[in-house]
Amino acid sequence: MSNELRHTPNQQGISLDRAAYAVAGKLILSDLSFALSERRIAIIGRNGSGKTTLLRLMAGLVAPTSGSVLVDGIDPARDRKAMLDRIGILFQNPDHQIIFPTVAEELAFGLQQQGRTKAEAASMVEDLLARHGRSHWLTATVHSLSQGQRHFLCLLSILAMKPDSILLDEPFASFDQPTVTRMARIFDQLQQRLIFITHDARTASSAQRVLWLEAGQIRADGPPARVLPEFEAEMLRLGSIDADTDIAF
Template structure:
């Protein structure tokens, strides 16, 4: 269970003042599929990054299974995996195989066993054929899946994805959405893809740094459409 209690996020500005990015957030996140929606700059990515300690709250607390993101960050990051909108921000080595091996390094000491395990992980998600290709030669969907596999290989309990389908064409969007739907993990996504959001169990709407709706997908997506109109 992820719990946010009295959370606010404030950041300094270039003029010496500060800007409130998020305020008044109290949440318990226990459903297996949760989507965050909202306009650009609404605060949804800030909220998402709080969940594994990429951002710390200025006020309040965020805990994952009782572990505080401020005081127990290493445990939180083992429990909560995070994927970025642009997989090239996450894939740091030349090939998918290299990246997944890097993820496995702490748990699989033998180099040959680590390579075999990395290939197995890639094969599970249809990437064995491109395991040793340059990440720059992969399609957008293959890059997103490779980034996803590099996180899944660490075996987190929760997967948090920041706009995982935004940069993809329809075919690759459907591919990534299908993989996310089939995972046994708790999956929390921030997304502009309302079809993806509609398949969640619970949808959160963020607007102007505040949580303005929380509930069943149809009702919350309907509220979002009203706000955007």
């Protein structure tokens, strides 16, 4: 079994205390207070509810405009180096994440940021690709990969660094069913804490805990059996009216 499958996440987890985030005076997230330590957590909500912004906040890609965000007791926006082995984020669009022209360079970058030498990183990349049946990608250019393959490359880049938690932004969006099945199998095997955002209640049903984000605030937080029926009923209600008229961002 590969090293990333044996990984055990830090139990301290991710915590927010009255965290808020605004852009140009426009409030996107407000008064968020919760602690996440479960292994499988879903964040659900309509498009425009602030889900992706929340992931970016937890990853430290943006800092809260008020309140605090801590990952294992550390401010992720202030100490990016400490986050390298604590948290990774997989965006919906791989082209927003990939920065190098070749597979080998893309996979080695994070490892070198963690302090591995160029030779050590190269060896680890070769081993990682072999474990996942992708040894033939070692000399490939990124542009030669399909979108689904680039998405998997981004996941491999994260797994190479062995973070405690992985944040997933709509992980199954735009994939065909075979790819969805394959990615779901991979996610299910991982021992890392997975926090994924989705607007699909079926995807969220596999989580241990579900947070329903509405207009930048937590509307419900609990087990899927309690949160999802209320969420689905509200989505059906909104579907019968002009549901998007109240969304301002």
